[in-house]
Amino acid sequence: MSETAKDLIERVRSGDAEKVRDGLASGCEATTTDKWGNSALMYAAANGNVDICQLLLDAGADPHHKNQWGMDARAWSRWTEEQPGVIALLR
Amino acid sequence: MKVDGRELLVCDCEGTMPLDGNTLGKVCSKAGMKGDLDVASHLCRTQVDRFLKAIETGSPLTVACTQEAPLFAELANERREGADIRFVNIRERAGWSAEATDSLPKIAALISESGFEPASATNVTLKSGGTTLIYGSDSTAIEVARKLGNRLDVTVLLKPGSDAIAPSIVDVPIFQGEIARAAGHLGKFEIYVNNYAPAIPSSRGSLTFGAGADGISSTCDLILDLTGGTPLFPAPEKRDGYLRADPGSDAAVAAATFEIADLVGEFEKPRYVRYNADICAHSRSTRLGCNRCIDVCPTSAITGAGDYVSIDPYICAGCGSCSSVCPTGAAAYNYPNAGDLLNRLRTLTRAFHDAGGKNSVILVHDARSGQDLIDLAARFGKGLPAHVLPFAVNEATQIGLDFLTAAAAYGAGDIRILVGPRHAGEIEGLASQIGLAETVMSGLGYGSGRFGLINTNDPDQLSEQLYAIAGQSGAEPSSFMPVGGKRSLTMLALTHLHGKAPTPVGQLPLPKGAPFGNVKVDTDGCTVCLSCVGACPTGALSDNPDFPQLSFNESACVQCGLCKSTCPEQVITLEPRINFDEEARSSLLVKRDEPAHCIRCGKPFGTMAAIDKIAAKLENHSMFAGSAVDRIRMCEDCRVVVQFEHTDNPFAAGTPRTTRTTDDYLREREELRAQAKADAKARGLDVDGDSNE
Numbered sequence: 001m002s003e004t005a006k007d008l009i010e011r012v013r014s015g016d017a018e019k020v021r022d023g024l025a026s027g028c029e030a031t032t033t034d035k036w037g038n039s040a041l042m043y044a045a046a047n048g049n050v051d052i053c054q055l056l057l058d059a060g061a062d063p064h065h066k067n068q069w070g071m072d073a074r075a076w077s078r079w080t081e082e083q084p085g086v087i088a089l090l091r
Numbered sequence: 092m093k094v095d096g097r098e099l100l101v102c103d104c105e106g107t108m109p110l111d112g113n114t115l116g117k118v119c120s121k122a123g124m125k126g127d128l129d130v131a132s133h134l135c136r137t138q139v140d141r142f143l144k145a146i147e148t149g150s151p152l153t154v155a156c157t158q159e160a161p162l163f164a165e166l167a168n169e170r171r172e173g174a175d176i177r178f179v180n181i182r183e184r185a186g187w188s189a190e191a192t193d194s195l196p197k198i199a200a201l202i203s204e205s206g207f208e209p210a211s212a213t214n215v216t217l218k219s220g221g222t223t224l225i226y227g228s229d230s231t232a233i234e235v236a237r238k239l240g241n242r243l244d245v246t247v248l249l250k251p252g253s254d255a256i257a258p259s260i261v262d263v264p265i266f267q268g269e270i271a272r273a274a275g276h277l278g279k280f281e282i283y284v285n286n287y288a289p290a291i292p293s294s295r296g297s298l299t300f301g302a303g304a305d306g307i308s309s310t311c312d313l314i315l316d317l318t319g320g321t322p323l324f325p326a327p328e329k330r331d332g333y334l335r336a337d338p339g340s341d342a343a344v345a346a347a348t349f350e351i352a353d354l355v356g357e358f359e360k361p362r363y364v365r366y367n368a369d370i371c372a373h374s375r376s377t378r379l380g381c382n383r384c385i386d387v388c389p390t391s392a393i394t395g396a397g398d399y400v401s402i403d404p405y406i407c408a409g410c411g412s413c414s415s416v417c418p419t420g421a422a423a424y425n426y427p428n429a430g431d432l433l434n435r436l437r438t439l440t441r442a443f444h445d446a447g448g449k450n451s452v453i454l455v456h457d458a459r460s461g462q463d464l465i466d467l468a469a470r471f472g473k474g475l476p477a478h479v480l481p482f483a484v485n486e487a488t489q490i491g492l493d494f495l496t497a498a499a500a501y502g503a504g505d506i507r508i509l510v511g512p513r514h515a516g517e518i519e520g521l522a523s524q525i526g527l528a529e530t531v532m533s534g535l536g537y538g539s540g541r542f543g544l545i546n547t548n549d550p551d552q553l554s555e556q557l558y559a560i561a562g563q564s565g566a567e568p569s570s571f572m573p574v575g576g577k578r579s580l581t582m583l584a585l586t587h588l589h590g591k592a593p594t595p596v597g598q599l600p601l602p603k604g605a606p607f608g609n610v611k612v613d614t615d616g617c618t619v620c621l622s623c624v625g626a627c628p629t630g631a632l633s634d635n636p637d638f639p640q641l642s643f644n645e646s647a648c649v650q651c652g653l654c655k656s657t658c659p660e661q662v663i664t665l666e667p668r669i670n671f672d673e674e675a676r677s678s679l680l681v682k683r684d685e686p687a688h689c690i691r692c693g694k695p696f697g698t699m700a701a702i703d704k705i706a707a708k709l710e711n712h713s714m715f716a717g718s719a720v721d722r723i724r725m726c727e728d729c730r731v732v733v734q735f736e737h738t739d740n741p742f743a744a745g746t747p748r749t750t751r752t753t754d755d756y757l758r759e760r761e762e763l764r765a766q767a768k769a770d771a772k773a774r775g776l777d778v779d780g781d782s783n784e
Contacts, residue, residue: 013685013699013783036690036721046693049684069733076693 048080108186277332412487418606
């Protein structure tokens with residue numbers, strides 16, 4: 001996993017939309033994934049961070065990207081109470 | 092004059108106390124009493140009409156005389172049944188003193204204090220049917236048994252090797268045996284006897300016994316121990332129903348015989364201690380935390396019971412040491428409760444202060460031997476100094492940090508606690524509380540030596556030690572109402588003392604074992620596993636149900652150490668101290684971590700720090716070689732799924748075989764038939780049976 005991908009995913013996991021915005025502005029690729037193929041968007045979906053999901057999608061994240069086990073952001077969003085909001089963005 | 096709505100009658104006891112009515116009246120007025128005061132000189136005899144007249148009015152009455160209380164009570168009952176009358180001793184406690192003329196503020200304070208009536212405690216009932224074991228080593232036991240035989244159901248147990256002479260008429264059962272263990276209390280003793288054997292009837296000289304049997308158990312209501320040896324119970328004088336006497340002392344034996352003869356029937360005993368298991372810090376998950384109450388209990392009435400302790404109210408003798416040292420208030424003295432006790436102290440100190448008294452010394456004493464000592468000091472010596480305010484409690488050993496700090500906060504310059512030889516071996520807890528209070532006061536700049544024990548049963552020594560106290564001004568008196576548990580009461584007092592301290596400090600270091608302090612967490616090593624939160628009995632450590640987060644509220648921490656002993660990462664240390672900063676009263680974030688998401692399905696299932704740590708520890712393990720270590724980062728479900736899907740592991744079974752049912756078989760058969768028919772047709776064969784036509 002590249003440093004920029006790790007950096008962006010860490011920003012997403014922190015739940016701080018500003019940090020994510022800054023990361024994207026500083027050149028982090030919204031489509032980058034970790035070593036298991038999990039995208040930043042999937043982590044944002046699992047955390048139910050609708051704002052961050054929107055930021056990543058606006059920056060070009062693939063809403064249908066799947067990890068090595070075939071799971072995508074929609075599947076990951078089932079762990080959050082914000083699932084409806086997240087799924088609405090992923091259509 | 093009225094005190095708290097009660098008519099007040101004061102007598103100078105035939106002029107033996109220098110009480111001028113006008114002057115005392117003015118002093119009492121400053122302490123909140125109303126009206127004029129006319130001091131009698133012979134209220135119990137020639138001036139008894141004053142008392143009777145006051146009774147006739149029907150108003151509640153306070154009489155400043157305790158010596159003649161029985162007479163006054165009898166007279167009151169004759170005139171008006173159920174008359175509300177209280178008595179207060181101002182003579183031995185104030186008026187009979189070398190400093191009697193300066194004692195008016197104290198007298199006013201004592202009168203004010205008398206208006207306070209604590210709530211009564213609940214009782215337990217001990218029932219004795221009179222079944223008595225007399226345990227001895229010589230003929231004395233048999234003689235005593237024969238004397239008691241008419242009153243009690245007596246059995247004699249003689250220690251092996253005793254030289255008791257066989258009685259000519261065996262009118263009490265006699266056995267040999269050695270008590271290996273005894274338990275219980277009045278009405279419910281259990282004994283376990285070794286070498287147990289009945290006396291042989293043909294014993295000619297000394298009693299002889301048959302072959303002994305071990306491990307025999309029995310029960311009885313009372314035990315009279317005349318062996319003169321080691322007592323069967325710790326703190327034997329506190330065990331109801333267990334009496335001891337040296338067999339060599341006829342007087343002691345006679346006194347014990349006399350006393351035990353009356354121990355038949357039902358006896359009420361206060362439930363001295365109220366126990367609240369919810370805030371007990373004894374243990375969690377078999378790990379021992381606070382053991383203070385068990386350590387100091389002289390009677391072994393307190394025993395561990397899993398995560399909590401059990402206090403046997405039938406064995407508890409009410410010394411109060413447990414409540415003195417209990418950091419949370421789980422074991423709270425209830426005779427009276429702390430709120431009532433401090434309310435009385437507040438009334439006493441306020442009245443003394445309002446009446447013009449200065450540099451007060453609170454002398455805490457028990458209501459029996461302590462009061463006797465004060466009486467003797469007053470009758471035969473100098474009595475109490477004018478600024479020494481005697482404060483009677485049930486047991487001096489019940490005093491804890493809450494009382495000591497509250498007394499200081501209420502303006503007392505010094506606090507002395509009177510104990511005597513009968514408290515030997517029981518003052519460890521009290522001494523620790525005094526040490527703690529000293530540390531606090533000196534740390535805040537109030538100086539040292541404000542708290543101390545007076546350990547004597549000599550009235551002259553008592554006076555000497557009290558007169559030697561120079562008398563120093565206390566903190567500016569607080570008027571806080573003593574409401575809440577022990578810990579909140581202590582914090583109320585400490586906050587006031589800190590606010591008025593000559594040298595206030597933010598944090599005051601305390602010695603190891605003190606019940607206040609910080610929990611220091613090495614956040615780099617903490618994985619936010621929250622084991623400490625589960626172990627913390629007081630809620631000082633807390634989590635957040637929505638996020639992996641550890642918070643700490645210092646004001647609730649009792650330094651029991653359960654968090655430290657539970658922490659799997661061993662990153663917790665205890666820092667005994669009192670933190671006066673405002674932030675110590677709120678829950679502060681110690682560490683917040685991100686949830687670990689399952690790398691397969693995204694389920695949050697732990698904390699990042701914990702999962703990273705486990706993965707790092709196992710990555711070189713043969714079972715987790717290669718990508719297998721990734722399973723550590725998966726939730727419990729995905730771990731299983733991946734395990735089965737993976738081809739390179741012992742559990743791999745490939746794609747499971749599809750289950751076939753009868754329907755499948757029939758369908759396949761029909762399909763095969765249809766195919767065969769089609770093939771036959773393709774070859775021009777008649778498969779429909781048309782050839783028969």
